[in-house]
Amino acid sequence: MIQWAIMDIEYRVMKIADYETVYALWKSCPGIGLSPADEKTNIEAFLERNPGASFVALEGGKIVGNVLCGQDGRRGYVYHLAVAEDSRCQGIGTRLLELCTGHFRATGIQKSHLFVFETNEVAIEFYRGLDWIERDDLKVFSLNV
Numbered sequence: 001m002i003q004w005a006i007m008d009i010e011y012r013v014m015k016i017a018d019y020e021t022v023y024a025l026w027k028s029c030p031g032i033g034l035s036p037a038d039e040k041t042n043i044e045a046f047l048e049r050n051p052g053a054s055f056v057a058l059e060g061g062k063i064v065g066n067v068l069c070g071q072d073g074r075r076g077y078v079y080h081l082a083v084a085e086d087s088r089c090q091g092i093g094t095r096l097l098e099l100c101t102g103h104f105r106a107t108g109i110q111k112s113h114l115f116v117f118e119t120n121e122v123a124i125e126f127y128r129g130l131d132w133i134e135r136d137d138l139k140v141f142s143l144n145v
Helices: 016-028 040-049 092-106 121-129
Strands: 003-006 009-013 055-059 062-071 076-083 112-114
Touching: 009 092, 016 040, 016 062, 016 076, 040 062, 055 092, 062 092, 076 092, 092 112
Parallel strands: 076 112
Antiparallel strands: 003 009, 009 055, 055 062, 062 076
């Protein structure tokens, strides 16, 4: 198993055994929208379709960050980047994104997207600070099927 460590933070690929802790982290972060698509069986299928693309950050063996990443063969997608409030401003979110986008590059993906609620100012400023390009030429449409 490949693991990375920076500043006493260990990074590794997410596995389904991490689900309960990661889901609790998502729930603790205002601005992350959860739905039935985030139930354990759906996340397990997502991880299986996108092996090695999602990561967790651990401090002292405890998960303090997570990013859920996948791709469709053309574009990469970042979902639910979350860092525990008391572990923020240490570069954890940035490193998680680097791992994710590095995986995309290694698999031939040249562009990635993410979605942020308009009301999530913390996330918006974070991504702006990392030079992600804010798009105003697109609208997102959704359909429950």
